[in-house]
Amino acid sequence: MVSKQLFAYVNWRLQQIKGNQKPFGGLSILAVGDFFQLPPLGRAKPLCVYEDHVLDFWKDNFQMITLTQIMRQRDDLTYAELLNRLRVKQKHEKLTDADKCMLEAVIRSSPEECPVDALHIYATNKEVDNHNTEAISSRFSDIINIDAHDYKKDPRTGEMKRQAAPFKGDKRDLIDTLQIAIGARVMLTRNIDVEDGLVNGTFGQVAKITAQTQGGVPVVQLIGLHLDNLTAGQKHRNKAPDGDDSIVYIERSEEPLKKKGTVRRQFPMKLAFACTIHKVQGMTTDCAVVSLKHIFEPGMAYVALSRTTSLSGLHITDFDEKKIFCDPEISASLENMPKADFHNVQPILHIVQDPKMSSALKIIHHNTEGLECHVEDLKCHHELLLADVLCLTETHLSGSAVPAYLQLDGYTMYKRNRHASYTNYVHLANKNGGGVAIYVKNNFQVSPVMYIQNVTDLEYLVLKIEAPKQALIVVIYRPPSYNLAEFLANLNALLTSLEIIDFKPVIVCGDFNEDQLSHRNKPILNLFEDKGYTQLISTGTTENNTLLDPVFISGTQSNVRAGVLQTYYSYHDPVYCVLE
Ligand SMILES: Nc1ncnc2c1ncn2[C@@H]1O[C@H](COP(=O)(O)OP(=O)(O)OP(=O)(O)O)[C@@H](O)[C@H]1O
Numbered sequence: 324m325v326s327k328q329l330f331a332y333v334n335w336r337l338q339q340i341k342g343n344q345k346p347f348g349g350l351s352i353l354a355v356g357d358f359f360q361l362p363p364l365g366r367a368k369p370l371c372v373y374e375d376h377v378l379d380f381w382k383d384n385f386q387m388i389t390l391t392q393i394m395r396q397r398d399d400l401t402y403a404e405l406l407n408r409l410r411v412k413q414k415h416e417k418l419t420d421a422d423k424c425m426l427e428a429v430i431r432s433s434p435e436e437c438p439v440d441a442l443h444i445y446a447t448n449k450e451v452d453n454h455n456t457e458a459i460s461s462r463f464s465d466i467i468n469i470d471a472h473d474y475k476k477d478p479r480t481g482e483m484k485r486q487a488a489p490f491k492g493d494k495r496d497l498i499d500t501l502q503i504a505i506g507a508r509v510m511l512t513r514n515i516d517v518e519d520g521l522v523n524g525t526f527g528q529v530a531k532i533t534a535q536t537q538g539g540v541p542v543v544q545l546i547g548l549h550l551d552n553l554t555a556g557q558k559h560r561n562k563a564p565d566g567d568d569s570i571v572y573i574e575r576s577e578e579p580l581k582k583k584g585t586v587r588r589q590f591p592m593k594l595a596f597a598c599t600i601h602k603v604q605g606m607t608t609d610c611a612v613v614s615l616k617h618i619f620e621p622g623m624a625y626v627a628l629s630r631t632t633s634l635s636g637l638h639i640t641d642f643d644e645k646k647i648f649c650d651p652e653i654s655a656s657l658e659n660m661p662k663a664d665f666h667n668v669q670p671i672l673h674i675v676q677d678p679k680m681s682s683a684l685k686i687i688h689h690n691t692e693g694l695e696c697h698v699e700d701l702k703c704h705h706e707l708l709l710a711d712v713l714c715l716t717e718t719h720l721s722g723s724a725v726p727a728y729l730q731l732d733g734y735t736m737y738k739r740n741r742h743a744s745y746t747n748y749v750h751l752a753n754k755n756g757g758g759v760a761i762y763v764k765n766n767f768q769v770s771p772v773m774y775i776q777n778v779t780d781l782e783y784l785v786l787k788i789e790a791p792k793q794a795l796i797v798v799i800y801r802p803p804s805y806n807l808a809e810f811l812a813n814l815n816a817l818l819t820s821l822e823i824i825d826f827k828p829v830i831v832c833g834d835f836n837e838d839q840l841s842h843r844n845k846p847i848l849n850l851f852e853d854k855g856y857t858q859l860i861s862t863g864t865t866e867n868n869t870l871l872d873p874v875f876i877s878g879t880q881s882n883v884r885a886g887v888l889q890t891y892y893s894y895h896d897p898v899y900c901v902l903e
Pocket residue numbers: 357394395604605606607629
């Protein structure tokens with residue numbers, strides 16, 4: 324689990340990168356995990372436990388969402404439910420008779436009753452090392468001992484000199500002598516290639532050992548593994564000297580030893596007939612033997628007992644129900660942690676779940692700050708594609724053709740680029756950026772109003788939505804450098820023309836670069852209000868908490884809901900308006 328200290332570093336680094344003092348530089352952070360599992364190393368308190376005089380970046384910034392569907396034990400729900408109870412069991416609490424009875428079926432009184440080939444899980448490294456040594460010596464006859472190649476700097480010449488025998492390394496160093504055999508279970512102990520799935524904790528079985536004779540002595544060059552995860556190590560298969568691409572070849576890694584002036588070359592792996600509970604956190608297996616003997620921390624027993632997919636795959640030795648306990652401080656802090664309000668996270672989804680609003684017209688406007696660079700973000704957004712009408716400003720598009728990657732499945736796109744929007748203002752027409760677009764769901768009957776007499780010099784689009792709902796949709800972008808008086812005159816001409824079109828209701832959205840939260844005079848708002856419009860958005864729509872993206876509506880009696888959504892990729896947040 325991430326410690327408070329590491330969490331603070333992440334916060335400060337993001338503030339440094341983004342150049343602001345907002346929590347995590349203003350980025351959205353999704354923290355995923357389970358506080359009831361292993362606590363941070365070194366007895367540090369978990370993130371969610373508040374302490375006086377300790378920097379806290381959790382309390383005021385995070386809300387909790389609980390995932391309720393269990394996937395690992397989805398085919399053995401009684402076991403999943405038992406695990407849920409063990410997860411929150413306090414030290415002083417006793418197991419119920421029913422839970423005890425379930426566990427008794429898998430408690431083994433001696434190691435001989437357990438399957439030898441199953442992964443053995445222990446609390447301490449000492450137990451793991453003993454098990455591994457015993458397992459390799461009792462089951463394999465052709466054991467190979469691979470000494471680390473250690474080098475030390477010659478103080479006279481500065482040359483790194485190979486040592487006759489390995490030094491005694493620290494427990495965090497690459498292993499002094501690796502004992503392996505063909506067929507032995509091993510685990511990688513370093514991140515070799517994270518993208519390729521070769522990481523600390525990757526499990527496999529030794530399939531091949533290749534050696535070359537150097538000075539009359541065979542020296543192991545590569546160790547070939549059959550990995551448990553068949554998709555890992557793709558990049559390291561084509562090195563196969565014999566063309567067998569099921570084998571992933573591992574070379575020696577080179578690292579300085581803790582001992583000063585020394586370097587070690589050794590294979591980054593260790594035996595893994597057994598491993599520690601810390602190592603198996605996150606793992607899923609069909610079968611495991613779990614020893615509860617030296618459990619020393621809250622959450623440890625739960626992590627070990629919850630790795631198998633079914634109760635029948637679990638074997639428990641040294642059972643003691645007192646070893647199954649959680650941290651009461653975590654129970655208390657989770658109780659008090661604010662819960663995420665889905666109405667805020669997915670407002671449109673919630674609105675349309677209301678039977679009265681199920682066929683409502685959903686309109687969203689977003690200043691994308693460049694459609695080409697953000698179209699993928701837009702396609703992945705959890706709410707934007709719920710819109711029937713998706714209005715965009717600052718599309719930054721040029722040219723008349725629309726490349727296929729700018730099309731949204733199920734939508735038709737209408738657009739007007741900046742350079743086509745101005746007749747009299749060459750200085751605006753020639754500036755980069757700007758532009759508007761509207762995507763409309765294909766099941767809507769739409770007439771674009773591409774030309775309106777007397778309306779010039781505006782970045783705008785007008786669409787008549789005729790069925791199954793009716794509305795006149797207008798999107799407008801006003802660049803900050805557009806002289807306000809001239810803009811108001813042109814906007815007035817447009818609003819007057821919309822009255823003549825006489826198609827209701829009218830929804831005008833866009834970025835007007837006038838802060839509706841400011842206490843100063845707001846001439847654009849005044850003009851809309853004079854024309855009978857109501858402004859629907861009441862909270863900030865930008866990172867600076869200014870409301871630059873209003874939605875104006877006129878000519879409706881229906882139930883209207885409106886608000887602001889969130890994105891991570893634009894200075895602006897999208898705004899929505901849903902009409903019954
Ligand atoms: N949507 C899914 N469909 C099928 N299997 C899934 C799905 N999600 C997760 N699993 C499987 O369930 C197991 C547990 O998943 P995962 O590790 O994501 O859960 P977890 O909550 O992080 O578990 P833990 O924290 O206890 O390790 C894995 O074997 C994973 O492959």
